[in-house]
Amino acid sequence: MRRLILVLGDQLDARSAAFDGFDPAQDAVWMAEIAEESTKVWSSKPRIAVFLAAMRHFREALRERGWQVDYHELGTHPNFTAALAASVQALQPRELVMVEAGEWAIQRAFEDAAIPLGLPLEVREDRHFFCSRANFARHASGRKQLRMEFFYRDMRRRTGVLMEGDQPVGGQWNYDADNRESFGRHGPGLLPAPRRFEPDALTRGVLADVKRRFHDHPGDLAAFDWPVTAPQAREALEDFIAHRLADFGRYQDALWEGEPWLYHSRLSAAMNLKLLDPREVVAAAEQAWREGRAPLAAAEGFIRQILGWREYVRGIYWRFMPEYVERNALAATAPLPAFYWTGDTEWACLRDALGQTLRLGYAHHIQRLMVTGLFGLLLGVDPRRMHEWYLAVYVDAVEWVELPNTLGMSQYADGGVMASKPYVASGKYLQRMGNHCAQCRCDPGQSTGPRACPFTTLYWDFLLRHEPALRGNPRMTMQLRNLSRLDTDKRAAIRGQADLLRDRLASSPP
Ligand SMILES: Cc1cc2nc3c(=O)[nH]c(=O)nc-3n(C[C@H](O)[C@H](O)[C@H](O)COP(=O)(O)OP(=O)(O)OC[C@H]3O[C@@H](n4cnc5c(N)ncnc54)[C@H](O)[C@@H]3O)c2cc1C
Incomplete structure (x- = not known):
C-alpha cells in the first residue's frame, strides 16, 4: 500500500x-x-x-x-x-x-x-477554514492586541464577502446596533421549528451503543435529531436560511424559557465535524440578503459569527496553545457546582440552560456566555473545570473552538487576549433579555437577603474581589463607578452572602 x-x-x-x-x-x-x-x-x-x-x-x-x-x-x-x-x-x-x-x-x-x-x-493544511494558521500568525504578528473586529474586517476584504469594492456593503462593517433585541413581554410567538433528522438504522445502532457503553455519562438521547451526513447538513442550512436567518440578528441575544433554538442556526456541529463547508454557509446567507430574503443586519450578524468569530478563535487557539489551557488570570479556584451535570437547581435561567444542554447537547451562545459561563465566572470556578465541562456537554464541542470561547471569552482566564473586558453582568441583564426571572423566586434587583438573585450578589462580589486589577481597564469604568456607590455595610453584606453561596455550592455532592 x-x-x-x-x-x-x-x-x-x-x-x-x-x-x-x-x-x-x-x-x-x-x-x-x-x-x-x-x-x-x-x-x-x-x-x-x-x-x-x-x-x-x-x-x-x-x-x-x-x-x-x-x-x-x-x-x-x-x-x-x-x-x-x-x-x-x-x-x-x-x-x-x-x-x-x-x-x-x-x-x-x-x-x-x-x-x-x-x-x-x-x-x-485544513482547507475547511477561510484563514490558514500561517495567515492568522501574519495577521497577529506585530500587534500588541488582537481584536476580533479588525480581524473580521481583514477577512471581509480578503474574501470579498459583503463588500462593494474595498468598502463594506451598506457602508458599515457591523450592524449590531440594529440587533440584540429581547422578545418583550409577549414573548417570541410562534417560532419556526427547525428541521429534524430522525435517526436512521445506522444512527439508531450508534444510539444503542452509546446507551450501553456510556450509560453513566450525562445527557440523554431521546430527542436526538442532529444532521449526521453532508446532505442532511445542507438541508439544515437551507432550512435555517429559509425560515430563521431573517430574524437571527434581531433576536441573537434573546432568551426564552423552554425555547432552545429561537432563531439560531444549529449548524455548529455540522460545520465542526466538516460535514458542511463554512463557505457554503456564508455564501447562502449573503445570497439571501442580496435576493431580499433577509435584512443586511441579520445576514451580516450571522456571517460575522462564522467569518469572524469562528476563524478568530481558531487563530487564537493555535497561536497560544499549549500554554493557553493553563491560564487562570483571575486565580479562580472554586469547584464546578454539581448541578452543572444534572440541571437540578432552583434558579430558573440556569435550570433551563442546563436542562436543555443535557437533553439536547445544545445551548445557544447567550446561554453559554451569559448564563452558565457568567455564573461560573462570577462564582470564581477554576477555568480548567469550566473548560472540561463545556468540552464534555455540547454536540459541537471541539477543543480549538471551545477552549478560547470558554477560557478567554467567557472566563477571562487568558487575561484579555480574547475579550477586552470580563463579560460580567448582574441578574438584571438576564431579566432584560428573557423571561426566566418571572418564573424564579429570586429578584434580580436584590443583591442581599433571602430573595437575592445569585447573579446579582456574585456580580457585586466579583467587582469587589477584582476591583484593583480591573481599575486600569477603561471599559470597566462605568461598572466600577457604580460599585463605588455601595457603602461599607452593603459591601460587607454582599461579601458575606457570596461567601455563604460559595460554601453551599462547594459542599453539594458532585
Ligand atoms: C463558553 C462558550 C463555549 C462555547 N463552545 C463552543 C464549542 O465547543 N463549539 C462551537 O462551535 N462553538 C462554541 N461556542 C460558540 C457558540 O456559542 C456556538 O457556536 C453556537 O452557540 C452554536 O449554535 P448555532 O450553530 O445555533 O449558532 P448560531 O448562533 O446560529 O451562530 C452561527 C454559527 O456561528 C459560529 N459561531 C457563533 N459564535 C461563535 C463563537 N463565539 N466562536 C466560534 N464560532 C461561533 C458557529 O459556527 C455557529 O454555528 C461557545 C461559546 C461560549 C460562550
Whole structure:
C-alpha cells in the first residue's frame, strides 16, 4: 500500500486536502472510534452520539465510492496509537497522511505515533477554514492586541464577502446596533421549528451503543435529531436560511424559557465535524440578503459569527496553545457546582440552560456566555473545570473552538487576549433579555437577603474581589463607578452572602 489517509472524527469532508491525489488502487482510509476520547472529559451522550453517527455514515459514503476504509469500532483499541499500529502492521503503508487535527494534543499524539512506526507522516493544511494558521500568525504578528473586529474586517476584504469594492456593503462593517433585541413581554410567538433528522438504522445502532457503553455519562438521547451526513447538513442550512436567518440578528441575544433554538442556526456541529463547508454557509446567507430574503443586519450578524468569530478563535487557539489551557488570570479556584451535570437547581435561567444542554447537547451562545459561563465566572470556578465541562456537554464541542470561547471569552482566564473586558453582568441583564426571572423566586434587583438573585450578589462580589486589577481597564469604568456607590455595610453584606453561596455550592455532592 502507498498511503494510509488518517481521518479523525471531526474531519468528515471527502473534499478535504487529506484526499488530494487519493488513488483507491493503492491508498486506503483509516478511521478509529476511541472510547478514551469520550472519557478524557466526561462527554455527554448526545456529543458522543453525534461524532460516532457522523463517522459511521462517512465510512459508508466512502465505501460506496469503492474506497477501502480500515475502520476500528468502539472497544477495539484503547487509544489512537494502538489502533494505528494495528492498521500499519496489517496494511503495510509506505506513508501516512492527515489534515491538521483540531486539538493540539491529538496532533502531537499522531506525530509521536508515527515515529516508532518508522513512517513519514504528512500533515496537510485544513482547507475547511477561510484563514490558514500561517495567515492568522501574519495577521497577529506585530500587534500588541488582537481584536476580533479588525480581524473580521481583514477577512471581509480578503474574501470579498459583503463588500462593494474595498468598502463594506451598506457602508458599515457591523450592524449590531440594529440587533440584540429581547422578545418583550409577549414573548417570541410562534417560532419556526427547525428541521429534524430522525435517526436512521445506522444512527439508531450508534444510539444503542452509546446507551450501553456510556450509560453513566450525562445527557440523554431521546430527542436526538442532529444532521449526521453532508446532505442532511445542507438541508439544515437551507432550512435555517429559509425560515430563521431573517430574524437571527434581531433576536441573537434573546432568551426564552423552554425555547432552545429561537432563531439560531444549529449548524455548529455540522460545520465542526466538516460535514458542511463554512463557505457554503456564508455564501447562502449573503445570497439571501442580496435576493431580499433577509435584512443586511441579520445576514451580516450571522456571517460575522462564522467569518469572524469562528476563524478568530481558531487563530487564537493555535497561536497560544499549549500554554493557553493553563491560564487562570483571575486565580479562580472554586469547584464546578454539581448541578452543572444534572440541571437540578432552583434558579430558573440556569435550570433551563442546563436542562436543555443535557437533553439536547445544545445551548445557544447567550446561554453559554451569559448564563452558565457568567455564573461560573462570577462564582470564581477554576477555568480548567469550566473548560472540561463545556468540552464534555455540547454536540459541537471541539477543543480549538471551545477552549478560547470558554477560557478567554467567557472566563477571562487568558487575561484579555480574547475579550477586552470580563463579560460580567448582574441578574438584571438576564431579566432584560428573557423571561426566566418571572418564573424564579429570586429578584434580580436584590443583591442581599433571602430573595437575592445569585447573579446579582456574585456580580457585586466579583467587582469587589477584582476591583484593583480591573481599575486600569477603561471599559470597566462605568461598572466600577457604580460599585463605588455601595457603602461599607452593603459591601460587607454582599461579601458575606457570596461567601455563604460559595460554601453551599462547594459542599453539594458532585
Ligand atoms: C463558553 C462558550 C463555549 C462555547 N463552545 C463552543 C464549542 O465547543 N463549539 C462551537 O462551535 N462553538 C462554541 N461556542 C460558540 C457558540 O456559542 C456556538 O457556536 C453556537 O452557540 C452554536 O449554535 P448555532 O450553530 O445555533 O449558532 P448560531 O448562533 O446560529 O451562530 C452561527 C454559527 O456561528 C459560529 N459561531 C457563533 N459564535 C461563535 C463563537 N463565539 N466562536 C466560534 N464560532 C461561533 C458557529 O459556527 C455557529 O454555528 C461557545 C461559546 C461560549 C460562550
